[in-house]
Amino acid sequence: MVNKISNNTKQELLNALISRYLQSKKKEKTLIVNEFTSLTGYHRKHVIRLLKKRNHSGEIKVKKINYNRIYNEAVKEALIIIWEAADRICSKRLKVALPFYIEALERHNHLKLNDDVKKLLLKISPSTIDRLLYGIRKTNKTKKYRNQPKKVSKKIQVRTFSDWDEPEVGYMEIGFVVHSGGSMSGNLIHTFVATDICSGWTEFIPLLAREQSLVVEGIDIFRNQLPFDLIGIDSDNDSAFINDSLFNYCEENNLKFTRSRPYRKNDQAWVEQKNGSIIRKFVGYDRFTGIVAGQALANLYYYLRLYINFLQPSFKIREKKRVGAKVKKIYFKPATPVERLLNNPGIKTSIKKRLKMKQQELDPINILHKIRDQQAALSALASPNDPQDIHGKTSLEDFLSKLPQLWKSGNPNPIHKKRNDRKRNWRTRQDPFKEVWPTVLIWLQEEPDSTAKELFKRLHKNNPKQFYDGQLRTLQRRIKEWRKIMAKKLVYCFSQENIESTIAKPIRLNK
Numbered sequence: 001m002v003n004k005i006s007n008n009t010k011q012e013l014l015n016a017l018i019s020r021y022l023q024s025k026k027k028e029k030t031l032i033v034n035e036f037t038s039l040t041g042y043h044r045k046h047v048i049r050l051l052k053k054r055n056h057s058g059e060i061k062v063k064k065i066n067y068n069r070i071y072n073e074a075v076k077e078a079l080i081i082i083w084e085a086a087d088r089i090c091s092k093r094l095k096v097a098l099p100f101y102i103e104a105l106e107r108h109n110h111l112k113l114n115d116d117v118k119k120l121l122l123k124i125s126p127s128t129i130d131r132l133l134y135g136i137r138k139t140n141k142t143k144k145y146r147n148q149p150k151k152v153s154k155k156i157q158v159r160t161f162s163d164w165d166e167p168e169v170g171y172m173e174i175g176f177v178v179h180s181g182g183s184m185s186g187n188l189i190h191t192f193v194a195t196d197i198c199s200g201w202t203e204f205i206p207l208l209a210r211e212q213s214l215v216v217e218g219i220d221i222f223r224n225q226l227p228f229d230l231i232g233i234d235s236d237n238d239s240a241f242i243n244d245s246l247f248n249y250c251e252e253n254n255l256k257f258t259r260s261r262p263y264r265k266n267d268q269a270w271v272e273q274k275n276g277s278i279i280r281k282f283v284g285y286d287r288f289t290g291i292v293a294g295q296a297l298a299n300l301y302y303y304l305r306l307y308i309n310f311l312q313p314s315f316k317i318r319e320k321k322r323v324g325a326k327v328k329k330i331y332f333k334p335a336t337p338v339e340r341l342l343n344n345p346g347i348k349t350s351i352k353k354r355l356k357m358k359q360q361e362l363d364p365i366n367i368l369h370k371i372r373d374q375q376a377a378l379s380a381l382a383s384p385n386d387p388q389d390i391h392g393k394t395s396l397e398d399f400l401s402k403l404p405q406l407w408k409s410g411n412p413n414p415i416h417k418k419r420n421d422r423k424r425n426w427r428t429r430q431d432p433f434k435e436v437w438p439t440v441l442i443w444l445q446e447e448p449d450s451t452a453k454e455l456f457k458r459l460h461k462n463n464p465k466q467f468y469d470g471q472l473r474t475l476q477r478r479i480k481e482w483r484k485i486m487a488k489k490l491v492y493c494f495s496q497e498n499i500e501s502t503i504a505k506p507i508r509l510n511k
Contacts, residue, residue: 181287232256
């Protein structure tokens with residue numbers, strides 16, 4: 001048990017032991033520390049600090065140690081010169097390179113060392129080199145190059161699909177749809193899509209390249225087209241969105257900027273749904289590049305935004321319930337984006353009047369006719385060699401007259417019409433069996449049941465340098481085509497003989 005003594009007693013005991021502790025040897029110091037620790041309950045390290053650093057007056061005692069310096073300033077100066085000549089390599093590499101650099105610098109009259117300095121440099125250790133160069137390295141510390149993390153992404157708040165708790169009108173999800181046609185090579189047109197979470201209002205803008213400055217210009221364009229104020233945007237982690245240009249634009253215009261989680265497309269469910277139900281439905285999956293295709297897409301989107309936002313009702317989910325392994329979804333009554341805006345109390349009355357007047361002015365047939373014409377133009381750009389897509393624009397009267405019977409021709413969308421695939425009837429390589437084909441026909445007439453593999457072995461045996469194993473498949477196709485032709489001839493001859501024999505027989509009438 002530690003005896004409880006007062007602080008004054010501890011101080012008196014400390015003053016009495018300090019002089020004894022400083023004059024004692026190591027073993028005696030250990031006994032003094034053990035004794036003082038047991039009396040006061042202090043930690044051993046604390047007791048050592050109290051006994052070691054203070055004298056009888058309570059002042060801190062600095063113990064001066066006189067070191068016998070081996071490496072003087074001359075050695076340090078020579079070491080600095082060699083270190084700089086070696087491009088500031090580390091001490092372990094410099095230790096190995098010292099003999100060579102000393103000899104080379106003296107040979108070229110860049111350095112003159114006496115024998116004592118040279119001996120000290122040759123026997124110096126890497127740790128001593130580090131100590132001598134410590135102050136110099138500290139003042140000239142080079143910056144280590146490393147891959148800096150994206151600072152912008154850390155500033156942008158992450159928003160998941162469950163965080164959209166009935167937001168007000170003006171929060172939009174944005175994304176890209178690329179028109180690649182299956183190949184991502186070259187400069188492709190990207191459709192910039194923005195969807196309002198509350199109303200479902202959707203804007204489409206074609207961009208000739210996926211570039212951050214074009215994204216900022218695209219946001220400026222659809223902000224002027226929106227019937228409501230833009231409050232915030234939510235994007236995926238595309239580099240065209242997560243950058244300083246868009247972040248600074250949102251800061252300057254007081255827009256809230258959020259992003260989804262990487263590789264979680266469900267966080268962007270609103271805009272992803274529009275990518276399939278609108279863009280792919282009306283534009284398709286063809287490849288579009290260049291200014292002409294961009295202008296054609298812009299013409300299509302001009303009418304498409306009116307058709308989708310004013311005339312096309314859409315579903316909006318109300319809630320989801322999980323029942324066992326299934327998820328039950330409950331939807332609101334289908335409504336157009338304009339109807340949702342007209343029923344929203346947050347929209348101004350003046351804006352509602354303008355929207356209602358615009359909706360009454362629109363002619364659904366005329367807009368659909370314009371959309372079909374623009375789709376036909378895009379289809380002609382996607383497949384310029386297809387004769388089905390080469391046609392002029394139809395009049396509104398012709399389009400209206402065809403509507404009652406249009407269902408008979410299948411899908412009316414020119415983008416999704418089946419194109420005529422041009423059959424290949426030419427060879428891409430020289431026929432290896434052109435010279436020996438008459439010989440093969442003779443063999444087939446003599447032995448009709450011979451397989452292509454057996455015939456190829458005979459050819460290879462007669463001409464070992466002309467044929468190789470990879471040509472067997474070509475011979476099999478040639479023989480297969482020949483047998484089809486011969487089978488048709490046999491059937492045709494047999495049918496002709498049956499017809500002639502039937503005509504030659506007399507017809508018997510029933511009595």
